[in-house]
Amino acid sequence: MTEYRIASIPGDGIGVDVTVEARKVLDAAAAKHQFGLQWTEFDWSCERYAQTGAMMPEDGVEQLSAFDGIFLGAVGFPGVPDHVSLWGLLIPVRRAFAQYVNLRPVRLLPGTASVLANRSADELEMVIVRENSEGEYSEVGGRHNKGQPGEFALQESVFTRVGVERIIRYAFELAKTRTGRVCSATKSNGIIHSMPFWDEIFAEISAEYPEVRGEQCHIDALAARMVQAPDRLDVVVGSNLFGDILSDLAAAVTGGLGMAPSGNINPPGEYPSMFEAVHGSAPDIAGQGIANPVAQILAGAMMLEHLGEKAAAGAVNAAVEKVLSEGAVATPDLGGKATTTELGSAIAEAL
Numbered sequence: 224m225t226e227y228r229i230a231s232i233p234g235d236g237i238g239v240d241v242t243v244e245a246r247k248v249l250d251a252a253a254a255k256h257q258f259g260l261q262w263t264e265f266d267w268s269c270e271r272y273a274q275t276g277a278m279m280p281e282d283g284v285e286q287l288s289a290f291d292g293i294f295l296g297a298v299g300f301p302g303v304p305d306h307v308s309l310w311g312l313l314i315p316v317r318r319a320f321a322q323y324v325n326l327r328p329v330r331l332l333p334g335t336a337s338v339l340a341n342r343s344a345d346e347l348e349m350v351i352v353r354e355n356s357e358g359e360y361s362e363v364g365g366r367h368n369k370g371q372p373g374e375f376a377l378q379e380s381v382f383t384r385v386g387v388e389r390i391i392r393y394a395f396e397l398a399k400t401r402t403g404r405v406c407s408a409t410k411s412n413g414i415i416h417s418m419p420f421w422d423e424i425f426a427e428i429s430a431e432y433p434e435v436r437g438e439q440c441h442i443d444a445l446a447a448r449m450v451q452a453p454d455r456l457d458v459v460v461g462s463n464l465f466g467d468i469l470s471d472l473a474a475a476v477t478g479g480l481g482m483a484p485s486g487n488i489n490p491p492g493e494y495p496s497m498f499e500a501v502h503g504s505a506p507d508i509a510g511q512g513i514a515n516p517v518a519q520i521l522a523g524a525m526m527l528e529h530l531g532e533k534a535a536a537g538a539v540n541a542a543v544e545k546v547l548s549e550g551a552v553a554t555p556d557l558g559g560k561a562t563t564t565e566l567g568s569a570i571a572e573a574l
């Protein structure tokens with residue numbers, strides 16, 4: 224029997240609640256499809272930061288390198304600045320393991336009231352391919368003249384040819400397996416160095432794929448199109464910042480953050496990939512037992528698919544769809560009264 228070693232990092236807030244439920248569902252899928260999931264849990268979080276001054280131990284990344292996959296809840300909690308939680312755990316892992324693709328599939332699931340009420344599930348099927356290792360999320364820059372009238376902050380973006388080429392190529396390869404359309408998020412009218420560079424590389428790679436229709440769209444217009452004409456979008460590729468914003472928007476138009484999964488993927492498979500929900504630790508509802516576990520469960524299905532367990536991944540997706548379409552067990556964000564545990568258990572049982 225194949226055994227996969229998975230590092231589980233529940234993190235903070237609802238990250239903890241939804242990870243428990245997702246593990247339950249994934250264990251049920253593993254039992255049914257005859258493979259093993261050997262979980263190792265890490266307490267890396269803002270709580271750990273408050274106690275020890277670090278989100279994870281110094282050799283954290285090294286410890287994770289031994290695993291087949293990393294399953295992350297969410298990090299971030301009031302009292303710990305968000306840049307500390309992000310740069311102390313998530314970003315070092317994404318970069319050390321060259322998880323340069325952040326893949327965010329978007330679907331309208333049954334039983335979900337989309338803000339775009341008359342749209343069908345087909346029209347609202349998209350995938351956001353977000354650059355995950357460079358771009359606007361860079362450490363280059365600084366704060367100067369602190370406390371002086373001339374105080375200023377400088378934040379540089381980093382766009383490398385290697386980094387831009389590989390993410391755009393990933394998007395085109397993905398489009399070949401889907402509807403054959405890629406839309407690139409740009410803003411080369413306002414951002415005059417990095418975005419024209421991005422556009423040039425997009426045009427070069429587009430020429431290598433005559434069978435895929437590539438187009439570019441300024442980020443502001445693209446945001447409007449995602450709401451007004453989502454049927455005209457399928458694979459959307461964007462820089463780190465643009466991809467981040469668009470994926471929350473895409474989640475919102477298809478039923479909310481509680482339903483949106485995400486994978487931080489190292490395409491060559493040299494390092495473990497990491498799977499998590501798009502949402503954060505939601506301090507506003509943490510500890511109430513009402514977070515929707517679907518996003519984390521679907522992130523788990525993405526992890527199974529990545530590990531090569533396609534049948535089990537399909538079974539998890541089908542179980543989620545079954546429970547949501549029946550509508551009897553739904554968390555408050557879906558208009559119901561069920562708890563996180565009740566929805567997680569219903570999905571595990573449906574398996």
Ligand code: NAI
Nearest residue numbers: 297298299300305480481502503504505507508514515556
């Ligand atoms: P958030 O995603 O945590 O919450 C945004 C809103 O969506 C809140 O009203 C929340 O209640 C709701 N929501 C999110 N997930 C839900 C779920 N599963 N079920 C029901 N409702 C849900 O984003 P926010 O408030 O901007 O950030 C909170 C903290 O999370 C911050 O510290 C932030 O840095 C961190 N964060 C961490 C991420 C990660 O670990 N990858 C990603 C995004 C934010």
Ligand code: MG
Nearest residue numbers: 467468471501
């Ligand atoms: Mg985000």
